[in-house]
Amino acid sequence: MIDTERQDWARCWAALKKFTEREHHARVPYGHKEGATPLGQWVAEQRRAYGAGQMTGQRAGRLEELGMVWSPADERFQENLEAAKAYYERHWTLCAPRTATMLDRPVGQWVSNLRRAGALEGHPEWETALREVDEDWNPSWPPEWQRHYAVVREMLAEESILAYIEPGVTVHGMDIGKWLARQRKPEVWQALSSRQRERLEAIGVVPMKAELEAPAKPTTTPVSAFEKGVAALAQHKARTGSVTVTRAHVERLEDGSEVKLGVFLSNSKSRRAKLTPDKLATLAALGLDWAQTG
Structure with a gap:
């Protein structure tokens, strides 16, 4: 007796083999035919049988x-996850804007869709995979806040340059300095969630001290970070005759304060x-060629 079911299965398997050798994948569209063989329908039936536990291990292995x-959903997830990993490597967060793309995939919209209630139901392994890339991929605070925080976190991870993250310092189109200054305002700090404050404190960001009383008018104008940097550069040049320093160089001023001059x-x-033109002129006067304006 001829086992026609086995013959039919072998014939369809051979058609799938031909398809994969040509297309380099086994994602057969449902309506696709390989010659006269309705290969897409057959592949869909194999998935159904496998999911129902009606397929032998030998056939599954072949x-x-x-x-x-x-x-197919798992495969699409893995492909999008690779794009998400690439996005994280560049932007340090998965809280991408909805319009963001990476590796020709709409990463921003994809992650946004997964944040919807019930989107991960039945797929706990998906959420685990996302958390392995970014613990805060789905924060309880606005994604925009997380994008700014991620940049500050990475900048401070390299070295403590908090004093130089001033308004106007822009990364990925975001004014990081302005955002950081706002987070440190007492009224804004108190409005943050405890988890947001924990993340900021972990990277050395603390709120500015709130004045309990009206501050007395200062007798002198406070020295800005830029002015301290200029003073440190002038002191270093007077001592060494050079404006070249290593990135790790720290200059100690006469008042005892230290400036990371490099x-x-x-x-x-x-x-x-x-x-500003004035700042460039100041730096140029000290001998910095890149600050020359003309």
Whole structure:
């Protein structure tokens, strides 16, 4: 007696093998025919049988040899997850704007869809995978806040440059300095959730001290971070005759304060386009060629 079911299965398997050798994947559209073989329908039936526990291990193994994916949803998730990982490497967060793309995939919209209630129901492994990339991929606070925080976190992870993250310091189109100054305001700090404050404190960001009484008018104008950096550079030049320093160099001023001169110069150069003409002129006068304006 001829086992026609076995013959039919073998014939369809051979058609799938031909398809995968040509297309380099086993994602057969439902309506696709390989010659006269309704291959898409057959692949869908194999997935149904596998999910219902009606397929032998031998047949499942033969299909997996051809790259069979039992759940198309899982495959799409893994492909999008790779794009999400690439986005995180560049932006340090998965709280991407909805319009964000990476590796030609709509990462922003994809992650936004997964944040919807019930989107991960039945797929706890998906949420685990997302948390492995970014613990705060789905925060209880606005994604925009997380995007700014992620940039500050990465900047401070390299070295403590908090004093130089001033308004106007822009990364990925976001004014990080302005955002950071706002978070440190007592009234804004108190409005943050405890988890938000914990994250800021963990990277060394603390609120500005609230004045309990009206502050007395200062007798002298406070020295800005830029002015301290200029003073440190002038002192270093007077002592060494050079304005070249290593990035790790720290200059101690006469008042006992310390200035990370190497960081100050590096940041100033990277933000040259945002420096005022007066600041550029000051730096140029000290001998910094990149600060020359004409």
